[in-house]
Amino acid sequence: MPRRLFLHHFGPVSGLPVLHYRMEFAHLVRQAVQQIRPDAIAIELPPTLAAPFRRALARLPQISLVSYPVKEADGRESSVHLLVEPADPLVEAGRLAMELGIPLHFVDPDIDRYPRHREALPDSYSIARIGLAAYYQAFCEATAAEIPCHADRRREQGMAYALQQLGREHQRILFVCGMAHLQRVAELYDRPQAAPMARKQREGITLWNLHPECCGEVLAEFPFLSAVYEYRRHGLPDLPRERGNGLRKQFHALELISGGRQELPEAEVMDAAIRRSAHQLGAAGRFPDRQRMIYHLFSEAARHYKQETGEPVHIWQKRAFFRFARNYALLDKMLLPDLFQLLAAARGCLDDNFAYAFCRLAVSYPWQQENSDLPDRSISAEELWGGQRQIRFRPRQQRKKGLSGLRLMQRKREKRPGEWLEGFDNPSICSYPPEDLAIENFGNFLKQKGSLQLSEEQSRSEKFSTSLLDGIDMRETLRNMHEGAIYVRQQVRAKGGVGSVVMIFSEGRRGEYPYQTTWLGEHDQESDMAFYATDPAANVVGPGICRCEYGGFMLSYPPRRLMEVWSDPDYRFADSRAEVLLLAALDYSTERNVVYVAAKPPRSIFKQHAARIGRTIVYIPLGSLSPVRLKQLRVLHVLSGHDKRAFAKEYIW
Structure with missing residues (x-):
């Protein structure tokens, strides 16, 4: 150094x-x-x-x-x-x-x-x-x-x-x-x-x-950096005591029975996040690392985002955020992004709710108060610096009036503690049909996307000579404009269709998704499924109705062929449950190609294994799919018996 x-x-x-x-x-x-x-x-x-x-x-x-x-x-x-x-x-x-x-x-x-x-x-x-x-x-x-x-x-x-x-x-x-x-x-x-x-x-x-409301707009170093610097001037600050879950809006049933968790004031939560970040930067005398400060700002914003929305920030979203912010900064010939560029990356790579949580923490400065010993003054960036850039957020909020309010009033609740547990009187389990339709439709979409990707990979472009083939390739023509030639494209149809589909939201290596099971299709239009998810018993939402979140699942068609995947001795060499699902998809696929959707591609050993059994893995990055759609698909409900389907819609929202 x-x-x-x-x-x-x-x-x-x-x-x-x-x-x-x-x-x-x-x-x-x-x-x-x-x-x-x-x-x-x-x-x-x-x-x-x-x-x-x-x-x-x-x-x-x-x-x-x-x-x-x-x-x-x-x-x-x-x-x-x-x-x-x-x-x-x-x-x-x-x-x-x-x-x-x-x-x-x-x-x-x-x-x-x-x-x-x-x-x-x-x-x-x-x-x-x-x-x-x-x-x-x-x-x-x-x-x-x-x-x-x-x-x-x-x-x-x-x-x-x-x-x-x-x-x-x-x-x-x-x-x-x-x-x-x-x-x-x-x-x-x-x-x-x-x-x-x-x-x-x-x-x-x-x-x-x-004026406190001006800090985020006019400070040369955005308030979070100034606050971290201020805390570290005379040694490391004390770590905040964890009193409750801060901005969390949803609570576990056992917490509510025991009296609930008290929400902290927003200013106290933001101050705790700043002090925690200042403490994690190491000794107070060390040179301030702006890059690490931005990293801790992102981490704390992701923590608040999960508390407010219940949705975690995934590693592929984190990777996309920092790549986007870095490239945006390089466009302005800077090494690290400023606050505007960070907010643009947060909104573009995640959503407006995360951008709002990020902005709220980035513009927090704990010491600035209104009505102090001096008169307050509001000033704009235009007055102080001679220019400004604007960015708008549209965070999604739950409706409090109209139809949503009426439905909330109609929602049934337990009349006495433990009433819903009496609904688990059937040893069999089944799924909720509307969610099955959504999963099947999404599986068909992934099959089409995989076939299209295979065709694109096998297509070729060449200079126009005697035939237009399948049309002019505008991209290659513009790329080689200096040659003065026209390029044409030949579409090559991929051999074989797409059979099984594997969708991995999270590998869950640390036991985050303990529930794993295999479901068989109930009719000819439904696929067999193997999946791992959160514990159903942790979230009972109705009599005999549990809410889970997928960690990953595998779809195989036609139905009624899938054996118990999780106890199959042929898959013991897999290092994770995502790899178990991939091996099962390769074994049970009736077509040559298998679609694998995850944050990172499978290990090379699986590509070699697929080639030996005459299969091909088509990898689709998780980040290329709509994050809003993925959030909707992750939720599933496990019903204790087919009789619960008659009234499940009254408890599932």
């Missing part, structure tokens, strides 16, 4: 080049103070803002906003805003100076009408990998030909003059300065400088308390 800290020394001054409002540089300020132990700290802010800035520092971790009016060149009046947030290097330098009793000096001249610069700088996360020295050198080489504007020259001359004055009184000065100015300030320091012509006093400065 490279040495991350770099200081540019000139005279008694140790200059730290920073990017404003970046967490990595705020941590470098702390390292610089620990290393050189300065007797004075100088920051790139004008002395006219010293009083409100010091008061804003004293209010931290509450975030403040410093505002003052200025006149534009055309005579119009506008406002300048300075955000005082924890993950800013200038703010961190000022806080350390106040906490350690080090004199704090404001050395930047106060000038009006400073132009807004938009510099394309590399991602600050790269410092964690290459260090500040290499980062700063690359920046200097890239900007060596740029000529500073008149306002920048005035400011740099003024800062050099102020540092010369401080050099007469102090021996070790830490100068925290923007990366664009440090090199020129160091060159000017060695020449005599005159006192700058700058404003000595500014009227109309106002200090505001930033």
